[in-house]
Amino acid sequence: MEMxxxxxxxxxDHITEPPDMFDKHLxxxxxxxxxxxxxxxxxxxFWTYQGMFMPSVGLxxxxxxxxxxxxxxxxxxxxxxxxxxxxxxRVGDMNVNGIAASLNFGTVVGFDGxxxxxxxxxxxxxxxxxxxxxxxxxxxxxxxxxxxIPCGILPTWDMDATVAELKRxxxxxxxxxxxxxxxxxxxxxxxxxxxxxxxxxxxxxxDITICLHIGAGNPAPHASAETPIEAWITTMPMSCSVGAxxxxxxxxxxxxPSMKICLSESGIGWIPYFMERADxxxxxxxxxxxxxxxxxxxxxxFKKHFMSCFIDDAFGLDxxxxxxxxxxxxxxxxxxxxxxxxxxxxxxxxTLKGLTDVQIDKITHLNAMNYFNFDLFKHNKREDLTxxxxxxxxxxxxxDTTPKSAGGESPLxxxxxxxxxxxxxxxxxxxxxxxxxxxxx
Amino acid sequence: MEMxxxxxxxxxDHITEPPDMFDKHLxxxxxxxxxxxxxxxxxxxFWTYQGMFMPSVGLxxxxxxxxxxxxxxxxxxxxxxxxxxxxxxRVGDMNVNGIAASLNFGTVVGFDGxxxxxxxxxxxxxxxxxxxxxxxxxxxxxxxxxxxIPCGILPTWDMDATVAELKRxxxxxxxxxxxxxxxxxxxxxxxxxxxxxxxxxxxxxxDITICLHIGAGNPAPHASAETPIEAWITTMPMSCSVGAxxxxxxxxxxxxPSMKICLSESGIGWIPYFMERADxxxxxxxxxxxxxxxxxxxxxxFKKHFMSCFIDDAFGLDxxxxxxxxxxxxxxxxxxxxxxxxxxxxxxxxTLKGLTDVQIDKITHLNAMNYFNFDLFKHNKREDLTxxxxxxxxxxxxxDTTPKSAGGESPLxxxxxxxxxxxxxxxxxxxxxxxxxxxxx
Numbered sequence: 113m114e115m116x117x118x119x120x121x122x123x124x125d126h127i128t129e130p131p132d133m134f135d136k137h138l139x140x141x142x143x144x145x146x147x148x149x150x151x152x153x154x155x156x157x158f159w160t161y162q163g164m165f166m167p168s169v170g171l172x173x174x175x176x177x178x179x180x181x182x183x184x185x186x187x188x189x190x191x192x193x194x195x196x197x198x199x200x201x202r203v204g205d206m207n208v209n210g211i212a213a214s215l216n217f218g219t220v221v222g223f224d225g226x227x228x229x230x231x232x233x234x235x236x237x238x239x240x241x242x243x244x245x246x247x248x249x250x251x252x253x254x255x256x257x258x259x260x261i262p263c264g265i266l267p268t269w270d271m272d273a274t275v276a277e278l279k280r281x282x283x284x285x286x287x288x289x290x291x292x293x294x295x296x297x298x299x300x301x302x303x304x305x306x307x308x309x310x311x312x313x314x315x316x317x318x319d320i321t322i323c324l325h326i327g328a329g330n331p332a333p334h335a336s337a338e339t340p341i342e343a344w345i346t347t348m349p350m351s352c353s354v355g356a357x358x359x360x361x362x363x364x365x366x367x368x369p370s371m372k373i374c375l376s377e378s379g380i381g382w383i384p385y386f387m388e389r390a391d392x393x394x395x396x397x398x399x400x401x402x403x404x405x406x407x408x409x410x411x412x413x414f415k416k417h418f419m420s421c422f423i424d425d426a427f428g429l430d431x432x433x434x435x436x437x438x439x440x441x442x443x444x445x446x447x448x449x450x451x452x453x454x455x456x457x458x459x460x461x462x463t464l465k466g467l468t469d470v471q472i473d474k475i476t477h478l479n480a481m482n483y484f485n486f487d488l489f490k491h492n493k494r495e496d497l498t499x500x501x502x503x504x505x506x507x508x509x510x511x512d513t514t515p516k517s518a519g520g521e522s523p524l525x526x527x528x529x530x531x532x533x534x535x536x537x538x539x540x541x542x543x544x545x546x547x548x549x550x551x552x553x
Numbered sequence: 554m555e556m557x558x559x560x561x562x563x564x565x566d567h568i569t570e571p572p573d574m575f576d577k578h579l580x581x582x583x584x585x586x587x588x589x590x591x592x593x594x595x596x597x598x599f600w601t602y603q604g605m606f607m608p609s610v611g612l613x614x615x616x617x618x619x620x621x622x623x624x625x626x627x628x629x630x631x632x633x634x635x636x637x638x639x640x641x642x643r644v645g646d647m648n649v650n651g652i653a654a655s656l657n658f659g660t661v662v663g664f665d666g667x668x669x670x671x672x673x674x675x676x677x678x679x680x681x682x683x684x685x686x687x688x689x690x691x692x693x694x695x696x697x698x699x700x701x702i703p704c705g706i707l708p709t710w711d712m713d714a715t716v717a718e719l720k721r722x723x724x725x726x727x728x729x730x731x732x733x734x735x736x737x738x739x740x741x742x743x744x745x746x747x748x749x750x751x752x753x754x755x756x757x758x759x760d761i762t763i764c765l766h767i768g769a770g771n772p773a774p775h776a777s778a779e780t781p782i783e784a785w786i787t788t789m790p791m792s793c794s795v796g797a798x799x800x801x802x803x804x805x806x807x808x809x810p811s812m813k814i815c816l817s818e819s820g821i822g823w824i825p826y827f828m829e830r831a832d833x834x835x836x837x838x839x840x841x842x843x844x845x846x847x848x849x850x851x852x853x854x855f856k857k858h859f860m861s862c863f864i865d866d867a868f869g870l871d872x873x874x875x876x877x878x879x880x881x882x883x884x885x886x887x888x889x890x891x892x893x894x895x896x897x898x899x900x901x902x903x904t905l906k907g908l909t910d911v912q913i914d915k916i917t918h919l920n921a922m923n924y925f926n927f928d929l930f931k932h933n934k935r936e937d938l939t940x941x942x943x944x945x946x947x948x949x950x951x952x953d954t955t956p957k958s959a960g961g962e963s964p965l966x967x968x969x970x971x972x973x974x975x976x977x978x979x980x981x982x983x984x985x986x987x988x989x990x991x992x993x994x
Contacts, residue, residue, distance in 0.1 A: 183841035294776050302779035304975075335735050335771060335799035338743035342844040343798035345834040346851075350794055350827070357784035358776035363973075381829060384868045385822025386791070392865055393786040396891065400624035400964075401974045403783040410787075424833055427825045427875060434868060450837065523841075532804075533842045534745075 113469045115461035116500035118210065121480040121488065122456075123261070123421050124325070124376045124443035125214045127252065128170035128189070128197040129221065129244075136251065137243040146240050147220065147227075156548070157188040159220045161240075162231040167546045170196055171219050175205075175447030177518045182449040183341070183533055184520040185545055191519045196447045199255045206259065208506035208513055210457040210499030211444055212477065213488055215261040215323070216252070217290055217376070218244065223325040224292040225265025238267045242277060249284050258491030261484050263288040263323060268300060271307065275314045282318040287485045288374070289315070291322050293355035294329030303362060316368035321419075321484055324359070325376040326352040337536030341523075344535055345450075349379040353386055356418065360390060365417055366406050372483060374419040380428030380440055383420055387411035387434075415439065419483050423450055426463045429475075437471055441480045454513045457499045521545045554910045556902035557941035559651065562921040562929065563897075564702070564862050565766070565817045565884035566655045568693065569611040569630070569638040570662065570685075577692065578684040587681050588661065588668075597989070598629040600661045602681075603672040608987045611637055612660050616646075616888030618959045623890040624782070624974055625961040626986055632959045637888045640696045647700065649947035649954055651898040651940030652885055653918065654929055656702040656764070657693070658731055658817070659685065664766040665733040666706025679708045683718060690725050699932030702925050704729040704764060709741060712748065716755045723759040728926045729815070730756070732763050734796035735770030744803060757809035762860075762925055765800070766817040767793040778977030782964075785976055786891075790820040794827055797859065801831060806858055807847050813924060815860040821869030821881055824861055828852035828875075856880070860924050864891055867904040870916075878912055882921045895954045898940045962986045 131149035138146055147161035149169075159166040170186045176193035177184075186192045195205035206214060217223040221244050228244075231237040245264045253260035264281040266289055267273045278289065292298055301307040315322060326332060332351035334344050352375055365371055390410035394403060405413050415436035421443040422428055432440070442460065445451045452459045464472050481488050488497065495501060521544065523537040524530065572590035579587055588602035590610075600607040611627045617634035618625075627633045636646035647655060658664040662685050669685075672678040686705045694701035705722040707730055708714045719730065733739055742748040756763060767773065773792035775785050793816055806812055831851035835844060846854050856877035862884040863869055873881070883901065886892045893900045905913050922929050929938065936942060962985065964978040965971065 179837065179840035181841065182838060296777040296779075302777035304777075304779040304781070330774065330776060333771065333795050335795055336737040336743035336745075338737075338745040339799050340745070340802040340842065340844050342831075342834050342838055342842045342851075343795075343802050345838055345842075346798045346801075346827070346831045347794050349830065350791065350823070353788050353791055354774050354776055354784075357787045358780050360787075361781040361784050379826065379830065381826025382791070382823040385820065385826075385866070386787070388822060388866070388868050389790065389820065390783075390787045393783050396620065396893075397623060397783055397786055399620035400622065401781060401783045401786075402971050403781050403973055410783075425826070425829070427829050427872075431868075431872065452837075530843050532844055 113472060115457050116498060118457055118461065118472070118499045119212050119477045119488070119494065119497050120210055120442055120456065120460065120499065121477040122211050122214045122444035122446070123374060123441045123480050125216045125446045126173070126219060126448060127216045128173050128192060128219050130197045133247045134240070134243050137246040138239070142239050142243070145236050146243065151188070155188055155190070161227065162233055162236070164227070164230060165550055166220050166227070167550070168542070169220065172449055173447040174449050175451055175453050176513070176516060178515040181518060181520070183538070184522050185541060186518065186520040187545065193447060199252050203256050203259055204506060204509055204511040205446065205453065207502040207509070208511040209444065209446070209454045210502050212497035212502065213259050213261060213486070214444065214446070215263050215288060215484065217263065217325055218248065218265070221265060222328065224290050224328040226292060226298065226328060228265070228267065229269060229298045234269060238270070238273055241265060241267050242280070245277070245281050245286070249281060249286050258488060261288060261480070261486045262286040263290050265290055268295065268311070271310050275310050278311070278314050278318060278320065282320060287319070288321045288323055290325060292329040293324040293352070294358070297329050303359065309364070312364040312368050312371060316370050319370065319485060321372040321374055323374045323376045324352070324355055326378065330354045334535035337534060337539065339535045341533045341535055341538055349377055350382055352378050353382065356386065357390065360410055360414055361403060365413055371417055372419070373417055374421070374483065376421065377443060377445065378420040379425055380420045380422045380435065381425050381431070383428070384431055384434035387414050390414070419479070424452060424459055424463065429463050429467065432467065432471065437474055438479055439483065440475050441483070442476055554913060556898050557939060559898055559902065559913070559940045560653050560918045560929070560935065560938050561651055561883055561897065561901065561940065562654045562702070562918040563652050563885035563887070564656045564815060564882045564921050566657045566887045567614070567660060567889060568657045569614050569633060569660050571638045574688045575681070575684050578687040579680070583680050583684070586677050587684065592629070596629055596631070602668065603674055603677070605668070605671060606991055607661050607668070608991070609983070610661065613890055614888040615890050616892055616894050617954070617957060619956040622959060622961070624979070625963050626982060627959065627961040628986065632961045634888060640693050644697050644700055645947060645950055645952040646887065646894065648943040648950070649952040650885065650895045651943050653938035653943065654700050654702060654927070655885065655887070656704050656729060656925070658704065658766055659689070659706070662706060663769065665731050665769040667733060667739065667769060669706070669708065670710060670739045675710060679711070679714055682706060682708050683721070686718070686722050686727070690722060690727050699929060702729060702921070702927045703727040704731050706731055709736060709752070712751050716751050719752070719755050719759060719761065723761060728760070729762045729764055731766060733770040734765035734793070735799065738770050744800065750805070753805040753809050753812060757811050760811065760926060762813040762815055764815045764817045765793070765796055767819065771795045775976035778975060778980065780976045782974045782976055782979055790818055791823055793819050794823065797827065798831065801851055801855055802844060806854055812858055813860070814858055815862070815924065817862065818884060818886065819861040820866055821861045821863045821876065822866050822872070824869070825872055825875035828855050831855070860920070865893060865900055865904065870904050870908065873908065873912065878915055879920055880924065881916050882924070883917055
């Protein structure tokens with residue numbers, strides 16, 4: 113195998129929702145109360161919904177810029193690459209990056225649909241959440257059959273509605289849902305509460321994979337406002353270990369042995385240590401904690417029920433023998449600042465080279481196909497989905513990858529000399545961005 | 554080499570301070586205002602100081618009990634093994650466990666001396682903090698020359714006093730200090746603030762190692778009150794990654810190239826991933842973050858300035874080539890519930906077996922000796938400090954390791970049937986323990 117033969121599925125990418133997302137999926141009456149996209153007098157975009165104001169239309173959607181501008185927050189669709197919000201342009205960007213298929217999370221709705229959880233009128237929120245799913249599954253993913261793995265969101269504040277919505281989207285062919293990894297941060301019972309039992313049963317019955325994206329529930333902590341932001345970027349993926357340990361204790365795995373969890377944007381190199389530590393903790397403490405893992409070790413349960421994924425992780429791949437090689441997948445994280453677009457194949461190939469062809473196929477696409485019940489080769493032939501074939505398509509279509517300066521809010525004050533950017537700078541930038549947009553909007 | 558030939562230094566253990574700790578180190582006047590040890594009418598112990606009430610005299614000091622009682626909080630010295638608070642008994646417990654030397658953190662004073670930071674009268678706090686250092690260095694460590702690596706605490710709320718105290722304890726032969734890994738949690742400036750410059754200069758000048766014990770600064774998060782406590786036990790050591798990433802960005806390493814940090818109770822198996830992730834984050838983001846590492850990679854800085862340590866970490870030791878093998882050490886964590894006492898040599902030998910004799914000697918004692926400027930063989934001959942020799946001493950002295958039921962507060966309510974213990978149960982137990990002690994005290 114060589115780099116150009118790779119067939120790559122990414123199980124973690126993001127969409128900035130386009131202004132017309134709800135137009136085809138709501139009645140006139142419900143469209144009137146749906147989230148509204150706006151443009152202020154300075155050309156900045158924002159969304160408003162049920163009294164909430166969301167200026168971060170394309171949170172960290174910095175793909176395609178020079179690296180110097182990766183910390184600048186885009187303020188409008190014009191400041192983003194078109195592939196961020198337009199599905200045809202997105203497929204072009206996937207092609208040029210050798211990505212055969214992609215699973216996407218929303219932005220303004222929250223990775224986990226959290227926006228609708230914050231809405232005071234939950235009856236309306238349910239209607240609009242369903243419209244989001246319709247748009248995401250039918251319009252976005254449906255536009256290019258076989259190129260997207262749909263991922264729905266659920267109205268988990270209402271368990272009956274949740275199960276009904278799960279059944280509805282499953283009937284449309286949706287095989288994944290994104291949940292908040294820590295629903296107590298949304299005011300809901302913890303995942304260990306009987307409240308969730310109908311959902312666990314439903315995902316098992318319908319063979320749906322639960323995606324838990326980092327940052328949606330448990331915090332990714334900043335040590336201090338003066339801490340250089342690179343520290344936070346470094347530890348952000350590992351912060352999902354708190355959620356991973358929490359879910360690993362879920363007694364539902366005993367009752368629903370087919371339950372599937374995907375730790376979206378987790379990284380993999382820390383996981384062998386984590387599993388060993390979970391086994392140690394259980395062996396030394398079970399006499400008083402009374403935790404139980406069906407008579408097995410926590411690592412056995414992790415290896416059975418948890419997929420993890422990586423952007424660039426040589427150490428993790430060097431230690432594949434400690435992991436379940438059937439539950440490791442690739443993620444591109446387009447259009448966020450960690451993405452290696454448009455050079456994913458080059459980076460990936462370097463770290464895959466020590467593996468067998470069978471392992472490479474599993475990690476690049478077979479595992480994702482299997483875990484998400486996604487038939488990559490139903491609509492497109494395998495030979496048309498390799499890195500070489502997709503890049504040839506992109507070349508024919510003239511996809512331009514030249515870095516382009518794109519503007520947006522800078523973490524530095526106007527005219528300030530470059531200096532180490534801190535967590536506090538980022539927090540201030542977001543606050544300032546929100547204030548300015550609100551004042552002008 | 555075989556197990557009995559190992560010479561083991563532990564760089565992370567704990568002392569429950571004895572009632573008479575201040576008696577020999579304060580004037581009558583200052584003794585009157587020092588932390589006071591008390592016994593309530595139910596026989597429970599507590600400390601009081603400057604209006605604060607501290608019922609957890611031996612936080613998690615459960616060594617020597619049957620594993621079923623590892624979650625029960627000791628309420629009095631009587632409910633603990635004598636080695637927890639008595640230095641002669643401690644040396645017996647070290648001998649029977651094959652531990653040649655040990656670095657200890659305090660309990661009632663806080664791992665980092667945090668108790669004195671919380672005291673309203675800082676002039677008194679400084680006097681009592683100095684007395685703690687005198688007790689710790691002269692009385693506890695001094696009782697058995699060559700068996701303890703002293704570790705001081707500092708009045709970091711006052712930088713002049715901090716530098717003066719550092720010089721004072723360094724002159725006594727103390728080569729380590731314990732700091733809060735995140736001083737912003739104590740209301741002090743972050744470690745990136747110029748406030749700390751005199752301390753960085755002083756530790757470099759005096760060749761002192763800074764110990765950052767997990768749990769003293771950045772939180773080790775519980776996902777929810779309903780989360781089984783084993784989840785928290787699993788991720789607690791890894792929670793130090795937030796502090797590690799913060800300190801890794803310290804620009805002082807450039808000005809003080811001999812600065813030494815020890816991540817106490819860190820574990821090691823996650824660190825190769827962490828370093829790779831730090832390198833990735835820097836390479837992809839430095840164009841806008843302006844972080845800098847003297848033209849090197851973050852992993853180069855980590856490998857130069859950070860010691861990490863482990864209790865039981867087969868995966869980390871299997872991946873020693875990714876770490877700096879000169880900065881890995883063992884930790885016993887006596888008397889806390891993760892400790893493998895009295896079977897450390899048996900557990901350790903299993904995970905060391907794949908290493909060379911040179912590597913084994915480094916990890917078991919040479920690295921700690923070097924990093925802490927501690928001459929293990931000054932007062933005792935090497936052949937008297939091996940596992941075999943120490944255990945022979947313990948046998949001659951009749952050190953009894955039979956697990957003994959020891960009482961204390963249970964996370965279960967009186968008469969409650971055994972069930973999975975949660976984070977909330979532990980929080981309730983501590984709250985109840987504090988309430989009962991306060992009411993009775």
